[in-house]
Amino acid sequence: MTHLTEAERQDLADGSAPAERARALESHVAGCAGCAADVERLRAVVARLRSAPEPNDNVDTMWPAIRDRIERGKLASLPAPAARRARTWRQVWIGGGAAAAAVCVVLLLEVQPHEPAGQPPPAGHTVPNGQPGVQPISDTAGESQADVQRLLDEIELEKAMLPPATAAVADSDLRVIDRAIAELKDALARDPNNPALRQMLADSYRQQQDLLRRMHNAS
Amino acid sequence: MRPDRGFAGPVALLSAIAAVACAFLCAAAGASAQREPPRLRAQHLNPSAPVKVFFPTGAIRVQAWDLDSIEALGTIARGERFYLAGDARGVKVGVMDHADGTPVRPSAVLLMVPRRSQVSVKSVSASIGGRDASGWFYSVSGPIRLTGAASSIDVESMAGDVALDVTAPWVRARTGGGRLAIAGAPEDLDAATVRGALEVRRAAVARGRFVSVDGDITFEGAPPAGAVFEFSNHAGGVALVLPDSASALVDLSTITGTIANGFTQVRPVAGQGGRGGALHLRLGLGAARMTVRTFKGTITLARQSP
Numbered sequence: 454m455t456h457l458t459e460a461e462r463q464d465l466a467d468g469s470a471p472a473e474r475a476r477a478l479e480s481h482v483a484g485c486a487g488c489a490a491d492v493e494r495l496r497a498v499v500a501r502l503r504s505a506p507e508p509n510d511n512v513d514t515m516w517p518a519i520r521d522r523i524e525r526g527k528l529a530s531l532p533a534p535a536a537r538r539a540r541t542w543r544q545v546w547i548g549g550g551a552a553a554a555a556v557c558v559v560l561l562l563e564v565q566p567h568e569p570a571g572q573p574p575p576a577g578h579t580v581p582n583g584q585p586g587v588q589p590i591s592d593t594a595g596e597s598q599a600d601v602q603r604l605l606d607e608i609e610l611e612k613a614m615l616p617p618a619t620a621a622v623a624d625s626d627l628r629v630i631d632r633a634i635a636e637l638k639d640a641l642a643r644d645p646n647n648p649a650l651r652q653m654l655a656d657s658y659r660q661q662q663d664l665l666r667r668m669h670n671a672s
Numbered sequence: 673m674r675p676d677r678g679f680a681g682p683v684a685l686l687s688a689i690a691a692v693a694c695a696f697l698c699a700a701a702g703a704s705a706q707r708e709p710p711r712l713r714a715q716h717l718n719p720s721a722p723v724k725v726f727f728p729t730g731a732i733r734v735q736a737w738d739l740d741s742i743e744a745l746g747t748i749a750r751g752e753r754f755y756l757a758g759d760a761r762g763v764k765v766g767v768m769d770h771a772d773g774t775p776v777r778p779s780a781v782l783l784m785v786p787r788r789s790q791v792s793v794k795s796v797s798a799s800i801g802g803r804d805a806s807g808w809f810y811s812v813s814g815p816i817r818l819t820g821a822a823s824s825i826d827v828e829s830m831a832g833d834v835a836l837d838v839t840a841p842w843v844r845a846r847t848g849g850g851r852l853a854i855a856g857a858p859e860d861l862d863a864a865t866v867r868g869a870l871e872v873r874r875a876a877v878a879r880g881r882f883v884s885v886d887g888d889i890t891f892e893g894a895p896p897a898g899a900v901f902e903f904s905n906h907a908g909g910v911a912l913v914l915p916d917s918a919s920a921l922v923d924l925s926t927i928t929g930t931i932a933n934g935f936t937q938v939r940p941v942a943g944q945g946g947r948g949g950a951l952h953l954r955l956g957l958g959a960a961r962m963t964v965r966t967f968k969g970t971i972t973l974a975r976q977s978p
Contacts, residue, residue, distance in 0.1 A: 622831045626848040626866040633885050633906040656904045671812050
């Protein structure tokens with residue numbers, strides 16, 4: 454026996470087959486349990502589809518709620534800034550590792566400059582979650598952490614081979630970056646949703662990661 | 673720029689040596705050079721073969737040519753060992769480092785490589801020069817200067833100055849305390865320093881990201897239509913020096929710094945507690961987009977001298 458094609462079964466199920474053609478198909482279904490079961494299944498699907506409420510096709514009304522959920526899921530608290538103190542090389546590396554770990558909880562956001570001309574937002578303005586003007590730009594925290602940790606592990610072993618002058622330069626650069634990170638974290642503690650601060654903090658972490666890579670190459 | 677504590681002495685000496693070596697190499701590379709430096713080695717090399725170079729001190733210049741071979745010209749310091757090893761699929765070139773850690777005497781080498789070669793050049797204090805060469809260039813403290821056209825450029829230095837005047841679809845440049853100067857036409861540019869100045873002057877950049885922690889950033893020139901630039905600095909300043917004809921949407925914001933608008937009469941809006949500020953401007957038709965953020969560095973918008 455030749456069974457109905459997929460298109461014929463679907464046409465029969467949703468009632469789109471012309472009357473004469475539908476009668477011929479129905480006569481086949483009457484004598485074919487396989488096709489009858491499949492047509493019945495398709496009719497049930499069609500019925501459920503038709504009984505479902507009309508989808509809201511206005512993306513503009515759906516998007517704010519979706520964005521709210523995304524942004525709520527992204528927020529996380531930052532660790533309190535560590536006390537400043539003179540550090541040894543080992544502490545510098547450990548500090549770098551801790552800072553890199555903080556990358557995991559930093560949201561990389563940037564402000565979309567869509568404010569109307571002449572009405573700029575105040576500096577360091579807080580943009581509430583889900584409000585226009587906030588755009589996620591990247592989230593590679595896991596990769597960054599693993600990468601920095603690998604570099605730290607390797608450099609810990611290799612740093613003894615670094616020329617003293619190179620080590621001094623790297624130490625100086627690391628201190629500059631550490632200081633910037635500490636200041637940014639302090640500012641973020643006061644204004645945790647400031648996207649410009651978060652972007653700059655992300656840039657500082659990236660600088661630290663780049664510096665560790667260059668250190669690795671130097672050794 | 674702050675003085676470089678660790679390298680100040682050695683760098684001065686090595687820079688002098690490098691300058692002499694560079695002068696020698698430039699003369700060597702010139703078409704009209706009458707006395708060609710000695711040929712150290714030459715061999716066949718596939719057009720896109722990788723070339724790995726280690727050159728600790730002195731001056732190394734890499735120049736691309738349209739031949740399927742590699743040639744090394746120059747002089748090697750007495751007692752040092754030059755090597756060029758490998759086959760047509762790839763080579764390693766350079767001067768051997770000393771296993772006992774004693775300083776390597778400076779040498780000067782001009783390396784001609786196939787245009788499509790991807791070079792990987794690493795130096796300690798040697799100056800690196802490149803013309804039409806693509807690939808990765810790294811120095812600890814030596815200056816790096818690249819010119820010409822390349823398929824991609826990745827430059828890194830711990831503390832050396834970096835100067836790029838290249839045409840390339842992709843350029844990445846990093847230095848710590850050195851000065852980073854960029855010109856030419858790097859289409860997609862990612863440039864960063866830690867303490868060194870970052871200067872972009874009259875460069876045809878389509879997409880640019882300029883970051884520093886403590887160094888001043890200066891952008892001078894007209895942003896092309898459709899260009900997207902991001903500037904981020906922590907304590908250093910950011911200066912945009914634009915021509916009267918500039919067409920861009922400019923967004924400036926600083927957390928605790930100041931904004932000096934020397935381009936229009938619009939004043940920045942003060943931030944929370946009167947600290948910091950923000951300024952949004954549309955210059956001309958707003959064909960490019962320039963975003964500047966600093967934490968405490970000063971942002972300056974100025975007119976370019978005609």
